[in-house]
Amino acid sequence: MYARIKRTLCRERIIYYFIPAIIVLGTLALYPLINNLWLSVHVKSGQWSIGNYTRLFGDKWFWNAMLITGKWMLVTVAGELLVGLLLANLINLKMRGTKLFRTVLMIPWMTPMIAVCTVWAWMYNGDFGILNYGINKLLGTDILFLSSPSTAILWLAVVYIWKRSSFVMLMYLSGLQGISEDIYDACKIDGASWRTQLFKVTLPLMFPVIRSVLLISIITAMNQFTIAYSITRGGPSRSTELMQMYIYNTGIAGFQYNYGAAASTIFLAVVLCLAVVYIFATEKAEEDAF
Amino acid sequence: MKKRKAAHSALAYLILTAAVAMALFPYFWMITCAVREQKELFTIPPKLLSASVSLDNFTYVLTRTRIPAYMLNSVIIATSATLMCLVVAIPAGYALARFNFKSRKLVSSGVILFKLLPQSAALIPLFILMGKLGLMDTHFGLSYVHLFTMVPFAIWMSRGFFKTVPVAVEEAALIDGCSKPNALLRVVLPITAPGLFSVGVYAFMLSWEEFIFAYTFTSSRAKPVSVGIALFLGEDANLWGAVMASAILMGLPVLIVFFLLQDHFIKGIVGGAVKG
Numbered sequence: 001m002y003a004r005i006k007r008t009l010c011r012e013r014i015i016y017y018f019i020p021a022i023i024v025l026g027t028l029a030l031y032p033l034i035n036n037l038w039l040s041v042h043v044k045s046g047q048w049s050i051g052n053y054t055r056l057f058g059d060k061w062f063w064n065a066m067l068i069t070g071k072w073m074l075v076t077v078a079g080e081l082l083v084g085l086l087l088a089n090l091i092n093l094k095m096r097g098t099k100l101f102r103t104v105l106m107i108p109w110m111t112p113m114i115a116v117c118t119v120w121a122w123m124y125n126g127d128f129g130i131l132n133y134g135i136n137k138l139l140g141t142d143i144l145f146l147s148s149p150s151t152a153i154l155w156l157a158v159v160y161i162w163k164r165s166s167f168v169m170l171m172y173l174s175g176l177q178g179i180s181e182d183i184y185d186a187c188k189i190d191g192a193s194w195r196t197q198l199f200k201v202t203l204p205l206m207f208p209v210i211r212s213v214l215l216i217s218i219i220t221a222m223n224q225f226t227i228a229y230s231i232t233r234g235g236p237s238r239s240t241e242l243m244q245m246y247i248y249n250t251g252i253a254g255f256q257y258n259y260g261a262a263a264s265t266i267f268l269a270v271v272l273c274l275a276v277v278y279i280f281a282t283e284k285a286e287e288d289a290f
Numbered sequence: 291m292k293k294r295k296a297a298h299s300a301l302a303y304l305i306l307t308a309a310v311a312m313a314l315f316p317y318f319w320m321i322t323c324a325v326r327e328q329k330e331l332f333t334i335p336p337k338l339l340s341a342s343v344s345l346d347n348f349t350y351v352l353t354r355t356r357i358p359a360y361m362l363n364s365v366i367i368a369t370s371a372t373l374m375c376l377v378v379a380i381p382a383g384y385a386l387a388r389f390n391f392k393s394r395k396l397v398s399s400g401v402i403l404f405k406l407l408p409q410s411a412a413l414i415p416l417f418i419l420m421g422k423l424g425l426m427d428t429h430f431g432l433s434y435v436h437l438f439t440m441v442p443f444a445i446w447m448s449r450g451f452f453k454t455v456p457v458a459v460e461e462a463a464l465i466d467g468c469s470k471p472n473a474l475l476r477v478v479l480p481i482t483a484p485g486l487f488s489v490g491v492y493a494f495m496l497s498w499e500e501f502i503f504a505y506t507f508t509s510s511r512a513k514p515v516s517v518g519i520a521l522f523l524g525e526d527a528n529l530w531g532a533v534m535a536s537a538i539l540m541g542l543p544v545l546i547v548f549f550l551l552q553d554h555f556i557k558g559i560v561g562g563a564v565k566g
Contacts, residue, residue: 017385018397020378021441028438029404032412032419039414087309090302101306103552108313110548110555112499114516115541118523119320122530130319130336137335162312170556216406223408226501230520244502247410252417252506261414268411275406279399 033268039261052262062263064238065246069222072153072242076221079161081214084168091169092176102173109166117230120159124231146232149239156227156240164220168213175209176202208282215278219271243267324348324534331530347535357536360518363429367514368497371433375440375493380486383448384474388457398449405442409502412438420507429512432504436497444493447558451485452478488554495544515540 043049056062087105091098108116123131124145132145146152179202187197203210225244228234234241234249241249247267251260323331324347326340351357386398416435425431455478463473479486504517519536522529548555 014385014389014391017381017389021382021445024374024378024437024441025404028416028435029407029412032415033407035415035418036411083309086305090306093299093302095299095302098306101310103549104310105313106548106552107317107545110545111541112495112516112544114499114501114519115537116316118519118533118537119316121523122323122534123316123319125530128332128334128336128530130338133335162316166313170559174556219406223406225409226520229501229505230523233524244408244410247413248502248506251414257414257418264408264410264414267408271406271408271411272403275403278406279402282402283395283399 036261036268037265039258040265041262042258044258052259053266055259056262056266061238061241062246065241065243068153068239068241069243072157072224073218073221075154075157076160076164076224077214077217079157080165080168080217081210083161083165084172084213087165087169088172088176091173102169105169106166108163109170111163113163113226114230116159116163117227120162121231124155147236149236152232152236153228153240156231159227159231160221160224164217168217171213172206172209175206179205211281212278215274215281219274219278222271222274320534320537323531324538326531328529328531332528347531348539350529350532351536351539355522355532355536356513357515357518357522357539360513360515361539363512364498364514364516366429367433367436367512368494370429371436371440371497372490372494374433375437375444376486376490378437379441379444379489379493380448380479383445384452384478386445386449387452388460401442401445405446407438409438413502413506416503417506426507427509427512432507432512432514433497435503435507436500438503439500440493440496443496444489447489447492448482448486450558451482451489454485455481485554485558488551488558491547491551492555492558495547498540498544 040052041048041050043051091102091105123129126132126144126147129145132143135141136143143151145155183201183205184197187201192200223244224242225248228240228242229245229248232240234245243263244267247260247264250256250263254260322339325343325345327342327344327346330337330340330342382401386394386401420426420431420435423431425434459477459481460473463477464470468476498514499516500514501516501520504514505520508514508517515536519533519540522533522536
């Protein structure tokens with residue numbers, strides 16, 4: 001009896017450790033999420049209605065934002081994964097001075113996003129920007145970097161890839177360094193070529209890491225706001241208006257709380273699906289870690 | 291065979307050097323533009339190095355703009371947010387690392403889920419709520435809201451650091467007659483202090499550079515430097531030198547701290563991200 005009481009008390013006590021976190025995340029995340037859903041199914045007067053959603057599905061600019069976010073996600077994720085993988089493999093060759101390379105390459109990742117945006121905005125400047133001038137001179141073209149609706153988003157993606165590749169590199173590196181040196185020694189003895197090593201050893205062993213990096217990169221890219229907002233303000237002609245910016249523009253700047261809430265509910269549903277996939281995919285790795 | 295290897299590593303160095311050059315060029319450009327005179331910024335073709343070096347842009351930013359006031363706001367907001375964040379996250383991280391309870395898996399999944407939420411999902415309800423509570427444009431309001439992004443990260447990072455402490459250390463303290471909270475306070479916290487310090491610094495940085503909430507929930511009194519610079523950038527005054535100078539003022543402290551703590555950061559952030 002005594003032991004049982006003691007056991008329940010001990011178990012009860014665990015929740016105490018979480019009380020501050022429950023209060024904070026409850027007020028900042030859980031309540032807003034529920035409130036958001038509630039707002040989205042009501043109109044301004046407080047009347048129940050699914051009108052926000054039907055209106056949203058007919059809203060050209062909502063689909064525009066969806067499409068741009070999808071495009072942005074594909075380009076940035078492919079870019080940062082490729083660049084990060086290349087850099088991680090080079091640094092993992094463990095040549096002299098690679099630690100220095102790693103440290104220097106991490107600078108963009110650690111710099112505050114808004115500071116990064118200022119210098120890129122200046123380099124892309126249509127009149128006096130050095131990249132604008134340099135690339136046009138090099139290619140003999142006359143590209144207007146941020147003024148063309150079809151390509152502006154791609155130039156913004158360059159900024160994002162430049163900033164985030166080193167994070168991807170770090171994640172890969174920690175995975176690569178987890179592969180035992182013995183396996184490669186065995187490969188050498190068996191005379192496996194580097195291609196066999198890559199496809200039969202490195203990639204399969206790296207698969208869990210690559211999967212985590214992929215999912216986390218997708219979600220982070222979709223949640224991006226600052227680059228497009230500070231450099232192009234969503235322009236030209238709303239061609240760089242990512243989903244979060246659309247929600248901000250309609251919900252906050254446009255004072256359409258209910259309509260904005262409907263848009264953000266749909267966006268959240270998409271992100272949540274990806275997040276759940278991520279959690280299930282990493283669960284196995286999680287068990288190993290314990 | 292040896293020759294081929296040498297050629298390979300030469301190629302690797304070449305690619306890495308090119309990558310470093312690309313990574314660093316924007317900083318070179320930022321610094322050289324910040325220290326040149328206004329008229330030297332607007333030349334065609336752009337000059338890589340200016341003839342003159344002056345600190346006029348820095349003095350302009352520090353004396354004629356509101357950037358210093360915004361910096362002070364950011365310091366206040368980020369410091370209070372970090373303190374709140376650590377108080378909230380350390381116990382939770384500790385419990386996740388140490389205790390075996392039935393719903394632990396569920397709780398850790400929940401923490402990850404919160405980490406991945408888009409800020410826009412909470413934006414409109416928080417905007418309404420902050421207006422009702424009169425927290426709009428206050429230092430406390432913004433620092434509290436910043437916990438949205440900071441707390442899940444900090445729980446996850448501190449959990450990782452707590453797991454590096456062997457349970458035996460704690461058991462020894464308990465056998466010596468230490469109570470459990472006391473063991474946490476006197477034994478575990480001192481051992482994990484460097485790790486937890488880097489959690490605090492990272493939390494500080496998240497608040498320091500946060501943009502979307504800061505932009506939505508402040509208008510003048512509590513405006514932090516990230517929003518101040520974004521608005522400075524949006525002005526059509528063409529003060530590019532001064533914009534670069536203010537970006538340097540904002541970014542430099544962060545980079546210095548990062549260099550001092552880089553190993554802890556890498557362990558905390560990458561470990562947390564890959565393992566879930």
